[in-house]
């Protein structure tokens with residue numbers, strides 16, 4: 001085993017490496033580069049599953065039982081819980097921290113919460129980096145839990161090999177609302193809490209609502225707390241994952257770069273807004289004293305080529 005693999009194999013080291021990439025910069029890039037080299041040397045590919053859906057749908061519970069099933073099949077499983085709001089509420093993060101200690105002696109498990117004070121973009125940036133590190137540490141299955149909140153979905157869809165959307169039985173009209181957004185990025189839609197009344201009705205409504213045929217997501221009815229349908233779910237995840245092929249790591253680096261570019265752009269826009277440069281230029285354009293052409297390069301540093 002190469003030294004780097006040993007280095008990343010220890011969960012404590014992995015946790016520290018993730019802390020490093022939580023602060024973008026040269027040290028973070030160095031860590032990511034080492035991780036990619038480690039993975040390439042081992043030619044290992046992890047299966048990254050994005051788990052999304054409304055709060056309370058059962059994402060954390062599902063991730064936990066999926067991890068149990070995969071772990072008992074001998075797979076090394078990591079759970080990354082992404083929660084943009086957790087630093088405000090404290091609740092979800094605390095819950096996830098409790099889970100970290102559930103398997104303290106099992107080197108085949110890793111759980112980590114990721115919460116940054118930054119924008120959705122920086123969260124996507126850190127998540128992509130963390131996933132690359134976890135893969136390098138030899139985890140086969142990486143479950144990334146995120147909240148169903150627009151920005152996070154786009155990030156997770158770019159990053160993950162398989163996107164799982166979790167619905168609760170009480171969704172009702174929300175199911176319709178979600179169809180417009182989250183369901184579009186779903187590879188698999190799971191109606192959770194099949195032990196509860198209403199789950200079957202939600203499942204039926206979704207089956208009718210989702211266009212069946214090419215491109216339509218898989219639809220499953222499960223119960224995380226009763227551990228019903230979980231083996232089937234894992235099989236479906238693996239099937240969808242294998243259809244995707246082994247481009248996963250490239251996709252994760254792409255997601256990382258896109259998130260970095262978006263964060264950079266965001267910062268430029270904020271700066272131009274705060275400094276008044278944006279307003280000044282807009283006033284000049286309206287008054288005819290400055291051209292529209294070139295405004296993007298003047299304000300945001302775009303090259304003239306992309307400024308057409």
Ligand SMILES: Nc1nc2c(ncn2[C@@H]2O[C@H](COP(=O)(O)OP(=O)(O)O)[C@@H](O)[C@H]2O)c(=O)[nH]1
Pocket residue numbers: 053054055056057058059060061062192193194195196222223224225226
């Ligand atoms: N009855 C029932 N409750 C569940 C099931 N899965 C999760 N729950 C409960 O639903 C609540 C929210 O679950 P959680 O996993 O934290 O949802 P998340 O916010 O999507 O991560 C918790 O009280 C869980 O115990 C299930 O299959 N059946």
Ligand SMILES: [Mg+2]
Pocket residue numbers: 059060061092145
């Ligand atoms: Mg949760």
